[in-house]
Amino acid sequence: MLKSADHFHDGPLTDAEVRRIRNDFPILDQEVNGKPLVYLDSGATSQKPISVMEAEQEFYEQRNSAVHRGAHTLAVAATDVFEDARATVAAFIGAAENELVWTANATAGLNLIAYSFGNASVGAVSEEARQFAVGSGDEVLVTEMEHHANLVPWQELCRRTGAGLKFIPIMEDGTLDMEAAAALFTDRTKVFAFTHVSNVTGVINPVVELTRMAHDVGALVVLDACQSAPHLALDVKALDVDFAVFSGHKMLAPTGIGALYGRAALLDAMPPFLTGGSMITTVTMDAAGYLPSPQRFEAGTQAISQAAAFATAVNYLSETGMDRVHEWEAALGQRMVAGLEAIPGIRVLGPSAGTARAGLAAFEVDGVHAHDVGQYLDAAGVAVRVGHHCAQPLHRRLGLSASTRASTYLYNTTGEVDAFLAAVAGVRPYFGITGA
């Protein structure tokens, strides 16, 4: 049976409660290089609670079978698990069941959208699919803070179709230049794809305002919710976006499963990307008809056990309370940024302490390359990400090729943030760099 954790209370999370949460994550209880592990790389991938691992195992031990086919009992049980999981994850973001498509991850979701738009842009296209077409004279708008996953697929779409690619620049503090944005939305804008939360600066974009600006010019809105769905209460209907994507592995679920949200009317009109089994109605030697969403976009055997475990993961988050998770991480993030700002030679990317931001901090250490920073922190047991975090244009804009990023989740304690800060303070002295 799925474990019912004992840590679900009202009011803000506390260190005592987080210590109980940590009991559900056995991987966190270990030493690395002789030091207690301080895992601050959840922005890359999160750790998994026991209940999630058990959900996947339970599926294989008791229900494993192909879904949506076969008349036998196991096939029905597996289909129920698969579709119940869809309902759970859909509800988690405020969507209807038929509006949630399983994907491998957010990258796969973004490519699905971009390739489907591409399929609507070339060759014989149905009347209902024309709304997704882009071509010469049209523009796809992104932002300068995008992860490569929400940039390169659009570059490719533009290359294939002749559409132009524009971007909203960022300000020095990492936030979007809203004045520039206002001028970039024109009647040429057909698609606006942007991230909810920056994976580097922690900037939380004003989704409602941006979406309204895009809709005012008739553009379709694609939200990269990869760094928001795991960390704050997400309601796609309230945000009014047309599409949204996120990855399971960043929110306590296994790798190999993610989700794409799309308005039902849009998904049912959009040409499919991957075609083949499980997504068709009638197939002749010449042509095929396609099922409505979500099956329309789920060709081939899906990641069934992972979907089951994804549902367990979002239940874990829901029961803990997404508002509480967000508040806790925001507090950890503020503690981190304020602490980093107090260390000589450290420059935090993005908004300074006291300003709203997600529970992560990317920073530059004057005189020490990010790779060396990460190596030093690893020796202190602290796991962080180094490099460009799949956001080269953002780093280039901030005058860097790489940075070090520490990212929190609901299982991190204030003590861990302090251990991280103490380790960072040792970096420049170790490498013989002095001065502020």
Place this chain on the structure above:
Amino acid sequence: MSALDSLYQQIILEQAKARTGADLPNNQLSGEDLPAGTGQCHQLNPVCGDEITLRLETEGTGTEKKISGIHWAGDGCSISMASASILSEQIVGLGAEEFQAMIGNFREVMRSRGKLEADEEVLGDAAALSGVSKFPARVKCAMLAWVAAEDALGQTA
């Protein structure tokens, strides 16, 4: 010595700052119109953004071929920069075949996961980089300049 200290030996931290050979002018990064006997190679580690453009000059041909000059421009972690610097200090005057053998030996040590002892007779100061081999994620950093030099040498054939 801790694993970290064996990775960041004093000589490596010093070489990372010294950057011997880092004098390739910005306007020559494209590597166009190189004279005979000269090769140039750009290497990028997309994981961390470490980058180097390295030019190798040679004299003579066949078994008589010698390295006569090395110039590079680059940016990266202390391991990649120290490695390029040590390489630059050591290889001028070496025979091309001798250098090729040195690259082979260095690569073998780097890929050994700490199992092979570096031979200072063969590698000179580059032996100090042997601590890198215990950190598989950093081997590419140490190899960056060497891979560029190997490619540049190949162009001089």
